[in-house]
Every structure is written in structure tokens, then in C-alpha cells.
Amino acid sequence: xxxxxxxxxxxxxxxxxxxxxxxxxxxxxxxxxxxxxxxxxxxxxxxxxxxxxxxxxxxxxxxxxxxxxxxxxxxxxxxxxxxxxxxxxxxxxxxxxxxxxxxxxxxxxxxxxxxxxxxxxxxxxxxxxxxxxxxxxxxxxxxxxxxxxxxxxxxxxxxxxxxxxxxxxxxxxxxxxxxxxxxxxxxxxxxxxxxxxxxxxxxxxxxxxxxxxxxxxxxxxxxxxxxxxxxxxxxxxxxxxxxxxxxxxxxxxxxxxxxxxxxxxxxxxxxxxxxxxxxxxxxxxxxxxxxxxxxxxxxxxxxxxxxxxxxxxxxxxxxxxxxxxxxxxxxxxxxxxxxxxxxxxxxxxxxxxxxxxxxxxxxxxxxxxxxxxxxxxxxxxxxxxxxxxxxxxxxxxxxxxxxxxxxxxxxxxxxxxxxxxxxxxxxxxxxxxxxxxxxxxxxxxxxxxxxxxxxxxxxxxxx
Amino acid sequence: xxxxxxxxxxxxxxxxxxxxxxxxxxxxxxxxxxxxxxxxxxxxxxxxxxxxxxxxxxxxxxxxxxxxxxxxxxxxxxxxxxxxxxxxxxxxxxxxxxxxxxxxxxxxxxxxxxxxxxxxxxxxxxxxxxxxxxxxxxxxxxxxxxxxxxxxxxxxxxxxxxxxxxxxxxxxxxxxxxxxxxxxxxxxxxxxxxxxxxxxxxxx
Ligand code: SF4
Numbered sequence: 001x002x003x004x005x006x007x008x009x010x011x012x013x014x015x016x017x018x019x020x021x022x023x024x025x026x027x028x029x030x031x032x033x034x035x036x037x038x039x040x041x042x043x044x045x046x047x048x049x050x051x052x053x054x055x056x057x058x059x060x061x062x063x064x065x066x067x068x069x070x071x072x073x074x075x076x077x078x079x080x081x082x083x084x085x086x087x088x089x090x091x092x093x094x095x096x097x098x099x100x101x102x103x104x105x106x107x108x109x110x111x112x113x114x115x116x117x118x119x120x121x122x123x124x125x126x127x128x129x130x131x132x133x134x135x136x137x138x139x140x141x142x143x144x145x146x147x148x149x150x151x152x153x154x155x156x157x158x159x160x161x162x163x164x165x166x167x168x169x170x171x172x173x174x175x176x177x178x179x180x181x182x183x184x185x186x187x188x189x190x191x192x193x194x195x196x197x198x199x200x201x202x203x204x205x206x207x208x209x210x211x212x213x214x215x216x217x218x219x220x221x222x223x224x225x226x227x228x229x230x231x232x233x234x235x236x237x238x239x240x241x242x243x244x245x246x247x248x249x250x251x252x253x254x255x256x257x258x259x260x261x262x263x264x265x266x267x268x269x270x271x272x273x274x275x276x277x278x279x280x281x282x283x284x285x286x287x288x289x290x291x292x293x294x295x296x297x298x299x300x301x302x303x304x305x306x307x308x309x310x311x312x313x314x315x316x317x318x319x320x321x322x323x324x325x326x327x328x329x330x331x332x333x334x335x336x337x338x339x340x341x342x343x344x345x346x347x348x349x350x351x352x353x354x355x356x357x358x359x360x361x362x363x364x365x366x367x368x369x370x371x372x373x374x375x376x377x378x379x380x381x382x383x384x385x386x387x388x389x390x391x392x393x394x395x396x397x398x399x400x401x402x403x404x405x406x407x408x409x410x411x412x413x414x415x416x417x418x419x420x421x422x423x424x425x426x427x428x429x430x431x432x433x434x435x436x437x438x439x440x441x442x443x444x445x446x447x448x449x450x451x452x453x454x455x456x457x458x459x460x461x462x463x
Numbered sequence: 464x465x466x467x468x469x470x471x472x473x474x475x476x477x478x479x480x481x482x483x484x485x486x487x488x489x490x491x492x493x494x495x496x497x498x499x500x501x502x503x504x505x506x507x508x509x510x511x512x513x514x515x516x517x518x519x520x521x522x523x524x525x526x527x528x529x530x531x532x533x534x535x536x537x538x539x540x541x542x543x544x545x546x547x548x549x550x551x552x553x554x555x556x557x558x559x560x561x562x563x564x565x566x567x568x569x570x571x572x573x574x575x576x577x578x579x580x581x582x583x584x585x586x587x588x589x590x591x592x593x594x595x596x597x598x599x600x601x602x603x604x605x606x607x608x609x610x611x612x613x614x615x616x617x618x619x620x621x622x623x624x625x626x627x628x629x630x631x632x633x634x635x636x637x638x639x640x641x642x643x644x645x646x647x648x649x650x651x652x653x654x655x656x657x658x659x660x661x662x663x664x665x666x667x
Pocket of ligand 1: 067112113133344346405408409426427
């Protein structure tokens with residue numbers, strides 16, 4: 001790097017390394033290194049290719065999986081819902097026609113699109129990664145620039161392997177200090193969103209920095225980046241470091257031999273330069289954090305679990321309280337739940353399941369509480385079973401399911417009934433997200449498991 | 464997408480409603496389709512269920528220009544709203560005001576959004592209702608809409624930026640435009656690092 005290059009942020013470096021074409025008055029044309037595809041947002045894009053007689057430019061830089069609609073029980077039976085079945089069958093036909101790698105139900109690598117990319121080693125530092133799905137931000141945990149796109153853009157990427165994009169603004173979220181014991185990546189990101197609001201990251205790529213972020217595992221970093229979109233950001237990133245490299249080493253699609261050395265040398269340059277300027281900076285004190293829970297209907301409506309339901313300060317708050325059937329002043333630890341969901345692209349990886357199992361081991365789920373444990377991928381499922389976690393869950397009275405998005409959005413049969421209340425490790429507590437009329441409290445896997453045991457919102461320390 | 468003829472002439476259908484949101488243009492239940500075409504039967508489906516809705520009036524069969532009240536295309540950003548109008552056969556929508564996202568989606572997909580004052584839309588509707596065979600003429604070069612003759616003639620300018628006009632006139636969607644620069648893409652690809660991953664061949 002010549003010394004006269006002005007200092008740049010990580011996001012700016014990755015962006016600049018992918019500009020195919022730059023012209024006055026037009027967005028930059030950006031090269032896409034990896035395109036992830038699932039059954040819900042891709043059908044019209046493939047149809048568009050057929051209508052215009054175009055092909056897929058780089059099928060080998062594209063990977064598809066079935067996740068949103070898949071049932072988590074009895075996966076070899078035909079999908080009962082005709083719409084879900086059609087979407088899955090259409091994806092299979094499209095992938096066969098255009099020569100795209102697909103992981104179907106029953107396949108050893110099937111799973112949530114944002115879980116399988118990292119697991120296969122396809123998600124690597126410095127890449128551009130897109131998917132017709134807002135939680136593509138997850139992959140930023142590796143120092144990739146990863147963001148969600150619309151269906152027309154999916155078609156654009158299929159046809160050209162590029163996308164017209166304007167240079168994003170950058171934001172630094174620096175988490176100083178150390179997370180106290182029992183406080184997890186999920187609590188951290190819920191606290192960040194509560195602090196900056198659901199619009200606080202609007203138009204920015206967030207880079208998470210600081211001691212507490214460096215101390216997170218890759219899976220914890222993925223949890224944090226995953227929910228960047230819930231703060232309104234386009235993407236979230238963490239600069240790659242030894243933790244990243246150790247995670248990648250030996251994965252099926254990670255570089256090996258000489259390529260590994262070359263890649264490593266490049267990856268080590270992927271950090272924000274001293275003196276680079278962010279458009280916005282936010283600081284968070286890790287030491288002051290504790291387990292978090294949402295009380296409302298957007299992910300920014302979160303408070304420490306030890307707090308009470310806050311008094312409304314806006315009509316939105318009032319509406320949220322009414323929907324959630326909560327009164328200000330009620331201690332959150334007094335709120336009883338019907339269902340606990342452990343899974344999703346936020347918290348459906350092996351460390352999440354281990355954390356939940358550690359709490360449930362030798363304990364029983366409270367009477368009348370339904371607990372679903374849904375691994376994020378078949379790979380995670382197999383790993384959990386090899387560690388005996390499935391036995392821990394079933395012995396405690398939880399249901400051990402197949403891999404998929406499941407109750408994160410209820411496109412498959414796993415839904416809340418109207419009025420039911422859940423503690424969920426997913427990322428969205430929107431009205432009706434987990435089923436019409438369902439009420440969602442977002443929590444970490446450890447809090448979800450403790451809540452399952454107590455029957456009310458609880459941290460492991462409360463049991 | 465097809466190049467937009469200059470001038471373009473077509474018969475019109477008057478939709479005397481304002482604030483037509485995308486949920487009305489295509490109700491959510493039709494979004495489950497997996498194709499990009501075949502949305503015509505979803506177009507204004509709720510309104511079409513009521514007898515006498517103008518879309519099914521045989522007098523206007525074959526119309527390709529939709530004349531609508533102000534604030535057309537508000538609400539959800541669904542691209543399906545544009546696809547449904549195009550599937551039905553519309554190539555132009557004339558309104559006094561469009562929602563931003565709808566306008567963007569329309570321009571992207573080659574459906575011409577023509578914004579003219581409400582008074583002019585009203586006169587166009589009057590002409591078409593008096594004689595459904597009236598041809599409405601759009602001229603992308605002159606950026607004008609005209610219809611009728613003699614004292615009843617309507618002739619109004621509309622606004623459109625040069626870049627959008629050029630794209631529509633040439634029939635260039637974003638993909639076509641990008642493909643014009645595919646030598647840049649080729650050049651970029653030759654410079655990509657050897658260590659960048661590929662999903663194929665499958666490794667395990
Ligand atoms: S788990 Fe939830 S948030 Fe993640 S991809 Fe699936 S539906 Fe989207």
C-alpha cells in the first residue's frame with residue numbers, strides 16, 4: 001500500500017476493491033463474490049432471466065438452500081402447504097436449469113442460508129456477499145461487505161455478477177471493556193439497538209470494534225452483525241483477526257496450502273486504518289451490560305431483564321404495549337410465556353445450542369411451556385447430536401427439530417397461536433412475525449433456556 | 464425491456480380514483496406466485512370483484528394507457544404492482560402525482576409514469592369517456608401528452624430527467640446497461656485473486 005493513500009475504513013477498503021466501473025453521476029458497479037439464494041425471493045428473478053433469454057453469468061459463485069418454508073418435522077414427507085411446496089419445487093427446477101448448487105431438504109448441508117455460508121467456509125474476509133434477504137449482514141462478521149437486496153437486484157446479480165451501488169456511509173460502534181459473565185453477544189446487540197434505535201444505523205455500514213467485540217467468538221460476532229439490519233443499517237462488519245482465521249482454517253471451501261498463505265496476507269490488511277474517519281461514532285460500555293429482553297414490537301424496544309416494562313413515551317410505545325398486553329411497571333421477570341423458540345440465523349449455531357443445553361441439563365421445562373429447539377443447519381444438528389445435546393433437550397422436555405427458519409417467521413407450520421407469548425432467540429419481534437396475534441420477546445439462548453425452566457422471563461441466575 | 468416507441472399512441476382507460484395504493488393494484492394474496500408474469504388476474508382484484516368496475520368495461524378493452532387520480536402507487540414497495548399493470552397490457556400511467564417507490568419501480572421495469580397537472584388528467588379522462596376510441600399520444604422526445612382535436616385538444620408537457628428518458632427510449636433496463644460494460648466485468652474477473660472461493664465444484 002503506497003503511503004500517500006489516505007486512511008480508509010474497513011468498509012471503504014472492501015468496497016473499493018470491488019469497483020468494476022465508476023462513472024460520473026452513476027452508482028458504482030460493484031463485483032459480487034458470492035450470491036446466496038433461497039426459495040422465497042428468487043423465483044421472479046429466474047423467471048426474468050428466462051423472459052429475456054439471459055443466463056447466470058457465474059453459477060459457481062452462487063449457492064442456494066431451502067430454509068424459509070421447510071418443515072422441521074417429518075422432512076421427507078411432501079410439504080403440506082401448497083404455496084410453500086411450490087416455492088421449494090420452483091427453486092429446485094431453477095437451480096437444475098441454471099446449474100446452481102442447491103442444498104435441499106434431507107441434504108447434509110441444508111440449512112438457513114446465513115448459517116451454511118460460514119459453515120462451508122464460503123464466507124471469507126474481504127468478500128462482497130449478497131442475498132435476497134435482509135439478514136445477509138450476518139456474513140459481515142468475517143470482514144465481508146454483505147447486504148440484502150430486492151428481487152430485481154437478484155436477477156441483476158444472476159445475469160451480471162455485479163450490482164450498481166452507491167458508496168455507503170460508515171459508522172463505528174465501539175464496545176469498550178469486557179462483558180460481565182453471563183452476558184452474551186445477543187444481549188450486546190439488543191443493548192446497542194436499544195441505544196441507537198431502529199433507525200440509528202439508517203444508510204450506514206456499521207463496523208463493530210473495541211475490546212468486547214474482539215473477545216467474541218466468530219459465532220457471537222455473527223449474532224451481532226446479523227441484527228445490524230434491526231438498527232436500520234445496510235450491513236455490519238467486524239475486522240478479521242486470529243479468531244476469524246482459526247474459524248476458517250480447514251473448512252471445505254477455505255483456501256489451503258499456498259493459497260491460504262496468500263489469503264492470510266491479504267486478510268491481515270483488512271482493518272480500518274489509523275486516522276480513518278467514520279461518518280458517525282457510537283460508544284458502548286460493555287461492563288455496564290446485563291441480559292437484555294425486548295418488551296415491545298420492534299427490536300429497539302429492549303431493556304435489561306431486571307427492569308420493568310417502561311412507561312410509554314410515544315403513541316408507538318402505547319400501541320406496542322397494547323399489542324403485547326403489558327402494563328408499565330410490571331417486572332419483566334413476572335411475565336409468563338407459553339412458548340420458547342431457540343434457533344434462527346441469529347442464534348441457531350452450535351455455541352447457541354450449547355449455551356441453552358448448559359442451562360437445561362438436568363432440569364425440566366416448566367409445565368405448559370412448549371419449547372422448540374431448531375438447529376440452524378443440518379451440520380449444526382449433526383454436531384449437536386454428536387455432543388449429546390439433543391438428549392439434554394429431550395430429557396428436559398424440549399422438542400428437538402430439523403433445520404430451518406421455523407418459528408423465526410412462521411412460514412412453515414411452527415407458529416404462535418393468536419395471543420400466545422414467546423421468548424425467542426430470533427431477531428424480529430414485529431406484530432404477528434411468529435404467527436398472527438403472537439407476542440414475541442427477543443432474548444439470548446441462555447435466557448430462553450432459563451425462561452423455559454422457570455416459565456417466566458428469566459436469566460440462568462434466577463433459577 | 465422493450466424500447467419505448469416515439470411517439471407512442473394508445474387508447475386509454477379512465478380510473479377515477481385517487482390514492483390508489485399498491486395493495487389495491489395487486490392485493491397481497493397474489494404475491495405468493497413464483498413467476499414474474501401471470502399477475503394480470505390479480506390487477507385491482509378487490510375492485511374487480513365489484514360489478515361495473517371500469518377495468519372490465521368492454522368499451523376500454525385493449526387500452527394501454529391508464530389515466531388515474533393523484534397519488535398513484537402509494538404503500539408497499541412491491542415490484543409486483545408494476546408487473547401486474549404491464550401484464551394487463553398497460554405501458555403508460557398518467558397521474559398528477561406518483562409515490563416515489565412506485566415511480567422508481569415503473570421506470571426500472573419500462574412502464575412509463577407520466578406526471579401532468581390534475582386538471583389535464585381530468586380533461587383527458589373527459590375525452591376518453593366521451594369517445595373510448597380516442598388515441599392518447601405520448602412523445603418522449605418532446606415530453607408531451609396529447610389527445611383530441613380542435614377546441615377540445617389536450618396538449619401538456621410532462622417532466623422526466625434525461626437519463627431516465629434515454630433508458631426508456633432505448634429500452635435499457637439496469638441489466639442491459641450493465642451488460643454494455645461487460646468488458647469491464649471481464650477485466651475485473653481476470654484480476655480476481657486465485658484464493659477467492661467458489662461454490663462449485665463442491666468440496667467437503
Ligand atoms: S432465520 Fe429468520 S431472519 Fe434468518 S433467514 Fe430465516 S427467516 Fe430470515
